[in-house]
Amino acid sequence: MPVIVKRWYQQMSLCLSSIVLAACGQVQLPSGLVYCSEGNPESFNPQLVTSGTTIDATSHQIYSRLVNYSQEKAEITPGLATSWQVSDDGLSYVFTLREHVSFHKTRHFTPARDFNADDVLFSFNRIIDPLHPYHLVSRTGYPFFQSIGFADLIGYIEKVNDYQVIFHLTRKDASFLSNLATDFAVVLSAEYGYQLLAQGTPEDIDYYAVGTGPFQLSQYVKNEYIRFKKNPVYWGPTVEIDQLVFDITPRSTARIAKLITGDCSVSALPKAGELAVLDQHKDIIIDAKPGLNVAFWAFNTQKPPLDDVRVRRALAHAIDKNNILDVVYNDTAVEATGVLPPASWAYSKNLSPNEYNPEKAKVLLHQAGVSNLSINVWAMPVARIYNPSALKTAELIQADLARIGVKLNIISYDWSVFTQKLASSNYDSVLIGWNADNSDPDNFFTPLLSCAALASNNNRSRWCNKDFEHLLTQAQSVSTQPERKAFYQSAEAIISDQVPLVTIAHAKKVVLKKSNITAMQIRPYGGISFAKTTQAIEGTE
Structure with missing residues (x-):
């Protein structure tokens, strides 16, 4: 573990708030809304990660953005920017910023001024400018921004x-x-x-977080909980919850048990097979919405024999997706025929996926001159929205491949080790996925499969295709949906043909909550937000 991260875990396990809790060990969780989450955040700055666990704990709780995306209106809406204008050539975006917005006041920091343009320049120049004093403070880089070529896109910020x-x-x-x-x-x-x-502690900006969001970080005890308190001067709509607690509970059965007993009011990422038990509990609501996500099996296309498209096609033909949907998802997902889910405006109904055909798989392996193939698959140890059990999925794929004479070795690590090791790209294949942050199709293609995403280690397939890259550039250079849709559908066709990954499922976004939790917005994309959530007293309307 890096020294800085180790020091953070040690320090954050001490009391951060002015209210000292006994020994910061096993303590009574404070009152308020308690959310049973699935794991520890990697940091408290979402610029540095693509992990949904970290995004949930940070992005919509602690911070704000210049603009937001409204699901209801299907458009970009104001955030810290109240308005914006785009130049005729599409090369300049002028943002007018919101006034009288305060940053959090914490035991570590008392702001002397309101949010202004200096904060915008600081936040984004950190990402794009190698000479910025904070650029190299991040040991992980800025994976999302690197994967979309953000630094090359931005000439400068004025x-x-x-x-x-x-x-x-x-x-x-x-x-x-x-x-x-x-x-x-x-x-x-x-x-x-x-x-x-x-002070000589620049790394603390990513751990002792300060933002302008609806909640401010109060305390973090690794493997136990994260405590937030309401931002009393939040610039947005009034926040009803005084205290918010993320109760870190890795096991799905334990999260459901806590929900039933009332230790949690909201719970994350239930396993599909465990939902039936909730039929006996009328005070628990299963809130499920179609999700903008995709689960996939990515091949390291730079490692033989996976650099041979015939081998990748063979493995794709060997997979019985319907069996995976039945066993792992239990009617909470639809089969993925491509990267884009049916809810996307660029979804292609005419894609020809590599259908389940074990005999064809055997023929392709023979044509490639491959026999007695043994490969590894890394499977996520935690549930994600797009895959409630990557380990079970791996076991089903393992059985499918055995039928065509291929041995699949399943490897799993603790989540923090898993994410660190992924950066080395020393794997044959990996079961992972993507949860989109907005409805733009580019949010699937560029972060996952572009050449820039390869450089940032977010391209798990280690695949860079010039024709595919050209289509993405063309799609970004035009503004109308029909034009962009044509380019993205052509890009999907290349993925289907070259098989850098096998798409498996598009899952519903499922959240469990007590019936007294209202106004909680379940979005099909992005992290969870509690800013608008209300919690009625049990037994009242």
Whole structure:
């Protein structure tokens, strides 16, 4: 474990709030809304990760973005920017910033000024400018932004005055605003950053987090809980919850048990096979919505024999997706015929996926001159929205491959080790997936399979295809949906033909909650938000 991260875990396990809790060990969780979450965050800055566990704990609780994406309106809406104008050539975006927005006041930081343009420049220049004092503070880099080529897209960011900034682009990009609305594009405090720099502890900005969001971080005890308290000067709609607690509970059965006993009011990522037990509990609601996500089996296309498309096609033909859907998802997902889910406006109904055909798989392996093949698959140890059990999925694929004479070795690590090892790309294949942050199709293709995503280690297939890359560039350079749709559907056809990955399922987004939890928005994309959630007293309307 890196020294900085180790020090963070040690320090964050001490009391962060002014209210000292006995020994910071096994303690009574504070009152308020308790959310049973599935794991520890990797940090408290979503710029540095693509992990849903970290996004849930940070993006919509602690921070705000310049713009947001409204599911109801299907459009970009104001955030810390109240309005924006785009130049005729599509190369300049002028943002007018919201005034009278306060950053969190914590035991580590008391803001001397409101949010302004300096914070925007600080937050985004950190990502794109190698000379920024915080650029190299991140040991993980900025995987989402690197995967979409953000640094190459932004020529420079200009401060016009305290409440107006201009993003100057190097090329037209129809997905630019959508990317600013993602969970990763949060705004940090420049004042806090430079204070920490002067103190010699710049890494603390990513752990002792300060933002402008509806909640502020109060305490974190690894493997136990994260405690937030309401931001008393939040710029958005009034927050009804005084305290929010993420009760870290890795096992799905334990989360459901806590929900039944009332130790949690909301619970994450239930296993599909465990939902039937909730039929006996009328005070628990299963809230399920179609999700903008995809679960997939990615091949390391740079490792023989997986660099041979015939081998990849053979493995794709060997997989019985319907069996996986029945056993793992239990009617909470639909089969993925491509990367884009049916809810996407660029979804292609005419894709020809590599259908289940074991005999064809055997023929392809023979044509490739491959016999006695043995490969490894890394399977996530935690449930994700797109796959409630990667280990069970791996076991089913293992049985399928055995029928065509291929041995599949299943490897799993603790989640933190798993994410660290993924960066080395020293695997044959990996079972993983993607949960989109908005409805723009580019949010699937570019972060997952672009050449820039390969450089950032977010491209799990280690695949870079010039024809595919050209289609993405073309789709970004036009503005109308019909034009963009044609390019993205052509890109899907290349994926289907070259098989850098096998798409498995598009899962529903399922959240369990007590019946007294209201106004909780379950979005098909992005992380969970409790900003608008209300909790009635049990027994009252």
